[in-house]
Amino acid sequence: MSQALRSAKERALQIVEQASKIRIQDARDNLGARTSGRQVRKANNQMGHTQGALERAAKPPLGWIWGDFFRPWQRMFPGEKHFNADINVRREYIPLSLIELTRLIDLGWIDPSKPIDISTLCRTQKFQINPNIRQYGFDLTEEGADSFPYAIDIEVQYATQSAIAAVEKAGGRIRTSYYDVNALEAAIDPKKWFEKGNVVPQRKAPPKTLIGYYMDAKNRGYLADESDIENNRINLANIRGYKLPDHEMVTEPLKTVDQVFHGIPAGSVISLADKKLYSPTNEIHREYYSKQVADKQYS
Amino acid sequence: MFSRRLIIRAAQFSTSQSKKTEKLWENPWKHALHQQEQPRTSAKVLEVPIDWSYVERLMPIEIIPDVPKHETYPTPSGWTPPTEAAKTHSYYVRRRRDHMLPLYLERKRDLLNEKTLDFDYVELVVLRNVDGNIFDCENELRQFVEAQLDHPIATHVDELKGRIKIKGAPRKIIEQFLYSKGF
Numbered sequence: 001m002s003q004a005l006r007s008a009k010e011r012a013l014q015i016v017e018q019a020s021k022i023r024i025q026d027a028r029d030n031l032g033a034r035t036s037g038r039q040v041r042k043a044n045n046q047m048g049h050t051q052g053a054l055e056r057a058a059k060p061p062l063g064w065i066w067g068d069f070f071r072p073w074q075r076m077f078p079g080e081k082h083f084n085a086d087i088n089v090r091r092e093y094i095p096l097s098l099i100e101l102t103r104l105i106d107l108g109w110i111d112p113s114k115p116i117d118i119s120t121l122c123r124t125q126k127f128q129i130n131p132n133i134r135q136y137g138f139d140l141t142e143e144g145a146d147s148f149p150y151a152i153d154i155e156v157q158y159a160t161q162s163a164i165a166a167v168e169k170a171g172g173r174i175r176t177s178y179y180d181v182n183a184l185e186a187a188i189d190p191k192k193w194f195e196k197g198n199v200v201p202q203r204k205a206p207p208k209t210l211i212g213y214y215m216d217a218k219n220r221g222y223l224a225d226e227s228d229i230e231n232n233r234i235n236l237a238n239i240r241g242y243k244l245p246d247h248e249m250v251t252e253p254l255k256t257v258d259q260v261f262h263g264i265p266a267g268s269v270i271s272l273a274d275k276k277l278y279s280p281t282n283e284i285h286r287e288y289y290s291k292q293v294a295d296k297q298y299s
Numbered sequence: 300m301f302s303r304r305l306i307i308r309a310a311q312f313s314t315s316q317s318k319k320t321e322k323l324w325e326n327p328w329k330h331a332l333h334q335q336e337q338p339r340t341s342a343k344v345l346e347v348p349i350d351w352s353y354v355e356r357l358m359p360i361e362i363i364p365d366v367p368k369h370e371t372y373p374t375p376s377g378w379t380p381p382t383e384a385a386k387t388h389s390y391y392v393r394r395r396r397d398h399m400l401p402l403y404l405e406r407k408r409d410l411l412n413e414k415t416l417d418f419d420y421v422e423l424v425v426l427r428n429v430d431g432n433i434f435d436c437e438n439e440l441r442q443f444v445e446a447q448l449d450h451p452i453a454t455h456v457d458e459l460k461g462r463i464k465i466k467g468a469p470r471k472i473i474e475q476f477l478y479s480k481g482f
Contacts, residue, residue, distance in 0.1 A: 280342060
């Protein structure tokens with residue numbers, strides 16, 4: 001094209017034409033493009049000040065936010081180039097301490113003989129997880145680790161070494177696993193998901209920043225080798241100086257890496273009224289729900 | 300120039316339409332009916348047998364479950380059911396619906412600290428659901444807690460609502476008091 005390109009739209013189209021491969025996630029919104037909050041009209045929004053107050057006030061030096069008037073923030077922390085730069089992509093995990101878990105089991109909210117995962121914890125209706133604000137599941141913390149008695153089979157999204165040790169000392173099994181936003185939404189409220197008629201999703205592989213964590217047998221990641229995990233389990237018992245139980249207490253098979261619910265395959269639809277499960281017969285649909293894909297929405 | 304290119308492309312995609320001899324508007328009914336007969340989707344489903352207990356265990360718990368039988372009390376998390384000893388006092392503290400003690404934490408704003416120009420906060424523990432002689436309860440609670448802590452505590456009794464607010468004592472010690480009385 002000899003003529004010089006004029007608009008940004010034309011330039012964008014040219015980029016798209018020249019690109020070798022375009023994926024669906026290239027067309028996603030920018031972070032913060034959509035907000036759930038109400039936008040107050042500019043005229044009405046005083047934000048704690050009035051226009052007159054702003055006009056009459058002595059203005060602080062540029063960059064000053066709060067605190068010492070003569071030491072603005074950017075001079076106090078000169079090394080901080082991007083303060084809270086990752087606030088939009090940071091993941092949050094809801095802390096779940098071992099003592100809370102013990103109390104839930106004691107009072108009959110959770111059955112320790114069945115595998116425990118996000119759905120089991122959320123069905124007690126004592127936790128709120130909102131995937132829309134980047135809450136990604138549970139973090140098992142070590143409060144109550146000294147006297148944790150139940151041999152449980154638990155799956156959380158993050159766990160400290162002390163919590164892992166406490167669960168394994170009691171003869172339990174712990175795995176850390178990643179749920180992408182869609183799978184998490186299904187796992188938090190399966191009833192709502194099934195009633196909407198949504199398809200049981202398949203869990204995506206973790207994004208590249210988390211894959212190291214979930215492939216590490218030290219963290220009991222669900223992508224790590226089982227033999228590695230077994231070695232690490234024995235190793236952790238030796239380091240912390242406790243004796244592992246002689247025989248396996250948890251013998252139920254683990255979920256597969258892309259499974260959201262135990263015993264329910266991905267791609268199926270559940271009718272709660274008829275108590276029936278339907279799965280697609282079309283080969284393309286079957287392939288779509290058995291394909292392993294990485295979660296590239298956030299790095 | 301750019302727009303011409305687009306037009307050429309669009310023409311490439313719409314070759315099938317130009318081949319048609321009969322126009323759509325000549326017999327719209329035929330077109331519409333023909334569309335309806337066509338299968339719109341290739342999604343067919345097959346009913347698969349399922350162990351329904353896997354689905355049942357996902358449904359939210361809507362009724363507070365009964366506490367399972369434990370061999371010994373307190374349970375590993377330190378919970379004890381109310382005992383017969385609770386009925387011997389002139390007051391009674393009812394449990395919450397979920398079998399827990401009716402203890403709540405409250406944080407209230409205190410005076411402005413003139414040195415730091417920040418507000419101080421007081422942390423209170425509220426004991427609710429007290430029936431009977433609430434002042435007896437408050438007296439015994441105060442004696443128990445002060446013996447444990449070696450410093451005086453402040454309490455406020457709301458007889459009408461059956462509540463006691465306690466300042467200066469952690470919830471754990473008040474929990475111990477209630478368990479020691481059998482509530």
